[in-house]
Amino acid sequence: MTGLAIITDPATFATVLRVMTPLLIAALGILISDRAGVFNLGMEGMMLTGALAGVLVSAWTGSAWLGLSAAIVAGGLIGALMAFAVNGLGANLIIAGIAVNLAASSGTTLGLFFATGDKGMSGALRSGVMPSLDLPFVRDIPGIGPLVSGHNVLTYGALLAVPLISLMMARTAFGLRIRAVGVDPKAAATVGISVKLIQLQALVLSGMLGGMAGAYLSMGYVSWFAQDMTAGRGFIAIAIEVMGMGTAWGTLAATIVIAIAETLAITMQTFGLPNELMQMIPYVVPIVILTIWTARGRARPAGR
Amino acid sequence: MTDGRDDGERAAGPAPAVAFDRISKTYANGTVALRDVSFSVPARTIHAICGENGAGKSTLMKILFGLEEPTGGRIWLDGRPVSTATRDFAGRHGIGMVHQHFSLIPTLSVTENIILGHEPGKGGLIDRAAARARVEMLSRRYGLAVDPDAVTGRLPVAAQQKVEILKALSRDTRILILDEPTAVLSPPEINELFSRLRDLSQHGITILFISHKLNEVRSLAETVTVLRAGQLAGAARLADVPDNMIMQMVMGRPVEITRRQPRQVTGEPLLAMSDASLASRDPADRLQSIDLVIHPGEIVGVAGVDGSGQRGLVSLVTGTARPVSGSIRFDGEDMAGASTARWRARGMAHLPSDRFTQGGVPALTLTDNAIAGTDGDKRFQRGPFLRRGAISRAVAAMVEDYSVRALSIGERLDSLSGGNVQKLIAARELATEPRFLIADQPTRGIDVAAAAFIHKRIVDAAERGAAVLLVTADLDELLRLSDRVVVMFAGRITAVLANEAQLTPERLGPFMLGLEGMP
Numbered sequence: 001m002t003g004l005a006i007i008t009d010p011a012t013f014a015t016v017l018r019v020m021t022p023l024l025i026a027a028l029g030i031l032i033s034d035r036a037g038v039f040n041l042g043m044e045g046m047m048l049t050g051a052l053a054g055v056l057v058s059a060w061t062g063s064a065w066l067g068l069s070a071a072i073v074a075g076g077l078i079g080a081l082m083a084f085a086v087n088g089l090g091a092n093l094i095i096a097g098i099a100v101n102l103a104a105s106s107g108t109t110l111g112l113f114f115a116t117g118d119k120g121m122s123g124a125l126r127s128g129v130m131p132s133l134d135l136p137f138v139r140d141i142p143g144i145g146p147l148v149s150g151h152n153v154l155t156y157g158a159l160l161a162v163p164l165i166s167l168m169m170a171r172t173a174f175g176l177r178i179r180a181v182g183v184d185p186k187a188a189a190t191v192g193i194s195v196k197l198i199q200l201q202a203l204v205l206s207g208m209l210g211g212m213a214g215a216y217l218s219m220g221y222v223s224w225f226a227q228d229m230t231a232g233r234g235f236i237a238i239a240i241e242v243m244g245m246g247t248a249w250g251t252l253a254a255t256i257v258i259a260i261a262e263t264l265a266i267t268m269q270t271f272g273l274p275n276e277l278m279q280m281i282p283y284v285v286p287i288v289i290l291t292i293w294t295a296r297g298r299a300r301p302a303g304r
Numbered sequence: 305m306t307d308g309r310d311d312g313e314r315a316a317g318p319a320p321a322v323a324f325d326r327i328s329k330t331y332a333n334g335t336v337a338l339r340d341v342s343f344s345v346p347a348r349t350i351h352a353i354c355g356e357n358g359a360g361k362s363t364l365m366k367i368l369f370g371l372e373e374p375t376g377g378r379i380w381l382d383g384r385p386v387s388t389a390t391r392d393f394a395g396r397h398g399i400g401m402v403h404q405h406f407s408l409i410p411t412l413s414v415t416e417n418i419i420l421g422h423e424p425g426k427g428g429l430i431d432r433a434a435a436r437a438r439v440e441m442l443s444r445r446y447g448l449a450v451d452p453d454a455v456t457g458r459l460p461v462a463a464q465q466k467v468e469i470l471k472a473l474s475r476d477t478r479i480l481i482l483d484e485p486t487a488v489l490s491p492p493e494i495n496e497l498f499s500r501l502r503d504l505s506q507h508g509i510t511i512l513f514i515s516h517k518l519n520e521v522r523s524l525a526e527t528v529t530v531l532r533a534g535q536l537a538g539a540a541r542l543a544d545v546p547d548n549m550i551m552q553m554v555m556g557r558p559v560e561i562t563r564r565q566p567r568q569v570t571g572e573p574l575l576a577m578s579d580a581s582l583a584s585r586d587p588a589d590r591l592q593s594i595d596l597v598i599h600p601g602e603i604v605g606v607a608g609v610d611g612s613g614q615r616g617l618v619s620l621v622t623g624t625a626r627p628v629s630g631s632i633r634f635d636g637e638d639m640a641g642a643s644t645a646r647w648r649a650r651g652m653a654h655l656p657s658d659r660f661t662q663g664g665v666p667a668l669t670l671t672d673n674a675i676a677g678t679d680g681d682k683r684f685q686r687g688p689f690l691r692r693g694a695i696s697r698a699v700a701a702m703v704e705d706y707s708v709r710a711l712s713i714g715e716r717l718d719s720l721s722g723g724n725v726q727k728l729i730a731a732r733e734l735a736t737e738p739r740f741l742i743a744d745q746p747t748r749g750i751d752v753a754a755a756a757f758i759h760k761r762i763v764d765a766a767e768r769g770a771a772v773l774l775v776t777a778d779l780d781e782l783l784r785l786s787d788r789v790v791v792m793f794a795g796r797i798t799a800v801l802a803n804e805a806q807l808t809p810e811r812l813g814p815f816m817l818g819l820e821g822m823p
Contacts, residue, residue, distance in 0.1 A: 171430055173423035180409045180420050187407035190371070191421030191471075192392040 012263060013147050017155050018221060019266075020259035022047070022213040024158045026237035027244065027251045028165050029209030033079075035169065035246060036202035037182035041097025042082055044234025045104030046075045046207050050214025052108040055127040055225040056115055064128030068154075068215045075211020078104075079203040087196040101234070109227050122218075122225040130154050130220045154216045159252075161209075166248035178202055210234070239286035254289075261285045319383025320344035321479055321510040322368065328376030329363055329534075337363040338534045340377070345527075347382075347478075350501065350511040352525035352542070354518075354554055356751035360534040361514050362404075365481050368512075369401045370394045381479075395422070400472030401481040406464055408471070410457025415439045417456050418471045442470050447503055461610070462493045469500075473509075480504065481512045486520055487777070490609045491813035498524050516554075516752070517780070518547055532556055555752060564603075564763060566787045566803040573597035574740060574771040575621065580630030580640075582616045582795075589616040590795045593630070598771040600739070603762070605786030605803070606775040607812050613795035614775045615657075618744050621773065622654050623647040634740070648677070651739030655730055655746050657775070659722065663729040666718035670710055673717050674699045674732050706731040707757070723754030730758055734765055741765050744775045759785060779809040793818035 026043050033040035040046075050071035058067025078100055085091040085099075113119045130153050139149035169175035177198050180188040185195040217233070218225045240258055244251030265278040323344035329337040338360045345351045355361045366372040368379060370393030378385050381397055394401070408417050415435050424434040439452040448466045450459075456467060465485065472480055482501070486494045501524060505511055515521050521528055522542055530537040530553040538553035575598040582591035588611035596617075598604045608614055619625035620632060626641030633639065634650055656662035664673040675695055678684055684695050699713050706727045710720055717725060726746065733741070743762055747755035762785060766772045776782050782789060783803060791799040791812055798821030801807055814820040 167429075171432070172428060173425060173430055176412070176416055176420060176423060176430065180412060180416075183409045183411050184407075187409055188420070190401075190403070190407045192395055193421050 010146055012267065014151065015263045015266060016256075016259045017151055019262045020255050021152065021155045021158050022216045022221065022233055023237050023240055023258060024252065024255040025154070025161065025209050025213035025216065026234055027240040027255055028158075028161055028248060029206040029213070030237055030241040031244065031246060031248060031251055032165065032169075032178065032202050032209070033206040034241060035182045036178045036199050037185060038083065038086060038093060038199045038203055039097075040079070040082070040203060040206045040210070041094055041238070042078065042100030042104075042234075043097075043206070043210050043237055044230055044232065045100040045102075046078050046210030047214035047217065047230045047234050048104045048108050048228065049078060050075045050211030051218035051229060052111055052122075052214075052225050053211065054215035055122050055125060055218045056111070058128030058219060059122075059125040062128070064130050064219055067128050067219060068130060068212070071211040071215035071219075072208045073211070075207040075209070075214065076204045077207070079205070079207025079210070080200060082207070083196075083200040083203040087199055105228055108225075112225060112227070120227050125224075127223065127225070128219060129223045130216070152216070152220045154212065154220055157212070158216075162248045162252045169248065174198075174201070213237075236282060236286070239290070243286060243289055257289070258282055258285060318347060319380075321347035321382060322512070323380035323383075324364065324368075324377070325380060325385075326377035327364065327367060327374045327379070329360075329367065329372065330375045336534055338367075338374070338531075341531065341534075341536050342377075343529050343536060343539055344380075345510060345512060347510050348505060348508050349527065350505050350513060350525045352513045352515060352521040352528040353531065354514075354516060354521060354528055354550065355531035355537070356516065356554060356753075359531040359554075361531055362483060364531070365401065365483060365512065365514060368479075369399060369481060395475050398476050398478040399481070400475065400477040400479070402465070402468050402472050402483065402485055404483040404485075404487065406468050408456050408464060408468055410455075412456055413452070414450050414454050414456055414459075414467050415452045417467060418442070418474050420471075422475060438474070439470065442474060446470070446473060446507065447500055461488045462490075462496075465489070465497070473504075477509065479510045479512065481514070483514045484516070485513075486515070486517065488610060490816040491779070491809045492817060494520065518550060519780075521550075522547070530554055551752075564785055567601065569599040569602040569787065571599060574600050574635055575773075576631075576633045577620070578631050578633075580620060580627040580632055582620060582625055583628045584616060584625075587795075589613065589619070589625075591616045591620070591627075592795045594620075594797055596790065596797070598740075598773060600769045600771055601766055602787045603766050603772040603774055603785050605782040605789045606773065606792060607779060607782050607789055607816060608777075608792035609816050610777060612792040612816070614744075614792060616795065617792070618654075618657075618742060618773075618775060621647065621740075621742060622652065647740075651736070653733040653736055653738030653741050655726075655733055655741070655743045657745040657748065659725050659729055660718070664717050664725060666716070668717060670703065670708070670713045670715055670717060670720075670728060671695060671699045674702055674713075674728060676732065702731040702735060703728070706761075721750075723750035726750050726758060727754060730761055734761055737768065738765065738770050741770050741772045742775070743772060745777060746774070747776075747778065747781060755781075779812060783807060783809070791815035791821065793822065796822065798822060 026047060030040050030043055053074040054067040054071035057070035058064050082096050082100060085096045086093050109119055112122060116122055116124050118124060132150055133153045133156055135149040139145045169179065177188065177193050181193065181195050181198045189195050214230065217229055236258060240254045241251055243254035262282045265281040268278045269275055324341055327341045328339050331337060341364060353361050363372065367374050367388060370388045373389050379388055380386065386397065418439050419435045424431045436452050443450055448470055450463060450466050450470065456464060465488065485497065489497060501511055513525055525542060527541050528550065529539045530550065532554065577594055577596040580591060580594045582589065584590050591613050594617065606614055606617065616625065620627055623642055623644030623646065631638065631640055639647065660666050675684055684691055696713065703710060703713055708724045708727045710724060741762065746758050746762065762772060774782065774785055786803045789801045789803050789807065790797055793816060798818060799815040
């Protein structure tokens with residue numbers, strides 16, 4: 001297959017979307033927490049917990065949608081726990097995030113073991129998968145139809161979340177308060193805003209998105225839970241959010257870049273290039289982009 | 305508030321807008337901030353509250369604003385007792401506050417800052433048209449012109465203050481508290497602010513004005529309350545009392561304020577800067593073609609609104625920046641781009657503007673701070689080891705000489721008041737008997753007694769023959785100490801003036817704003 005054929009292949013497009021979905025949802029979650037001044041470093045752990053909760057609950061109830069709901073609730077609860085640790089008990093935000101990641105890594109392994117007797121995979125469970133969505137009318141458009149129709153419902157959810165979160169941040173009182181609290185909590189408090197409440201809400205929302213991203217991994221990307229299956233996606237999402245400059249649309253753009261890089265890594269393996277070299281791409285790209293951006297920021301004279 | 309609400313109590317004249325009734329505040333660590341403070345403020349008047357730093361002014365206003373709870377006494381509004389410990393107390397009672405350090409969010413628009421916390425909503429979204437209309441209405445009603453869509457952090461300081469005032473007025477405000485509002489403004493801007501505040505009082509708003517500048521208090525307020533060490537030290541109608549009486553109330557003892565007799569110094573300058581320019585990422589630090597000479601024994605005062613290039617100027621003569629062009633000569637030697645160590649070796653001493661980040665290390669002891677920079681000094685060191693005994697004796701002498709009030713020299717620096725920290729840093733810097741002293745905002749935020757002490761030491765240094773560069777935002781201080789005054793605006797020198805009796809803050813104003821003296 002030639003390079004051009006790969007790019008125009010609908011399968012490549014589908015791979016980009018598949019890779020993109022969990023990263024975009026997670027990065028949007030980090031965005032909300034970041035703007036509220038409580039950067040969610042525990043995203044990886046929230047995703048992992050969501051992934052397990054989705055598999056277990058969908059297996060027990062036989063409903064993928066209930067599994068998704070459980071994943072969202074689990075992520076939100078961890079967000080609330082993090083907010084309580086930071087604002088209620090005075091824990092350091094970074095340490096709380098690391099604690100969530102470490103606890104989730106072992107906790108999900110333990111949970112998997114209790115549920116299946118296996119520490120590695122949930123293959124024995126009959127867990128649900130989120131359905132794909134055939135878009136009526138759109139799928140019949142020649143050329144474009146097969147490209148944009150038929151993807152996982154969470155993929156559409158992730159794309160829809162971009163304008164919704166952008167609107168929330170820019171146009172709602174909640175978004176305005178998040179932006180105010182994130183820049184100067186003391187000033188926000190003097191006008192009667194409860195900083196702790198806003199940060200709690202932001203972290204819960206962030207956690208819910210994290211749970212959703214995790215559910216996509218175990219109930220869409222694949223159909224099982226595996227130990228540490230998030231494989232650093234929560235951290236890549238952090239890099240994406242930073243590249244997105246704190247805006248939802250910027251985050252979407254950054255996610256597309258990273259997803260293309262990762263897809264490239266996946267497809268290039270068929271050319272016989274070393275696997276390890278290709279797997280570096282998703283990590284090298286953010287470093288290069290962030291370096292360029294930082295350098296540009298320095299060169300620009302500071303505005304007053 | 306309005307007529308008819310409490311007619312029964314109006315028999316003995318209208319109830320005051322605010323009455324403080326035996327307010328006390330003792331902090332958990334035992335510090336008494338306020339003790340039995342009682343006074344009242346008639347509605348629709350401008351009332352000044354004076355006092356030194358730490359006298360309790362800000363604590364009292366925080367109590368009125370509901371940010372802190374009193375440990376004793378209560379507050380009455382319009383003749384009714386109120387509990388300040390309720391959520392959104394200030395907002396519900398129409399009390400607005402303009403904080404000394406602005407409480408604006410720099411990244412938000414002017415409108416967003418003003419509506420923050422009480423956003424008008426429509427179907428879940430902010431009603432932006434209504435918000436904008438509200439800001440425009442407030443802006444028109446009170447004569448405070450601002451662009452509702454501007455990004456707040458990009459506005460000049462005076463405009464940001466207008467936003468801050470509009471924000472404080474945005475919730476049907478009847479009582480407006482202003483905490484040292486003039487510190488960031490130039491004289492014309494201060495006049496403008498005061499006439500706006502008089503308009504507000506005409507609109508029926510009661511104004512509480514906190515200041516330690518007597519001339520401002522006098523030009524704006526009708527009545528004054530003085531606090532000293534947390535207690536009421538006096539209250540008066542300003543028309544009835546002379547300045548020195550108020551000063552005496554503030555200080556607790558008679559004081560005299562004198563302007564130093566400026567000296568004409570001639571001969572070879574010690575510092576000669578010519579056509580020096582500085583590039584910087586921050587425009588506030590950039591300099592363009594600076595010509596400046598300072599003779600031995602001469603105090604040159606630098607006036608200017610904050611961010612006019614003063615920081616850049618200081619960095620050139622303290623060894624933290626290299627000019628892109630021009631020359632800097634010190635005692636005939638080329639010192640352009642010289643290191644701090646080289647400047648210090650030539651006899652430079654520096655009282656930095658930020659005493660806790662540049663002047664001293666908050667977490668270290670008085671002793672450690674007092675000997676900072678003396679490494680290698682044989683008096684304090686034997687081989688690699690410090691001579692603790694000799695150091696303790698030297699530091700104890702410094703503390704004694706500069707009357708630094710501290711429990712012991714082993715205390716952490718940040719356990720001292722600002723005035724005492726500044727005295728210790730002055731003691732350290734002047735102990736070297738400098739030939740060139742840079743005093744950058746030497747008395748900002750410290751009490752009058754400590755300020756007078758520092759002033760005397762700066763003048764002493766000049767009389768011993770040191771060249772002094774005094775950078776200050778306090779024009780009274782500038783005119784009291786300087787032999788010559790240099791005014792800066794936007795990185796340029798807009799005026800060099802002899803400090804004669806007719807030189808007043810008003811005369812400096814146009815140069816500080818760049819209205820005069822720009823090329």
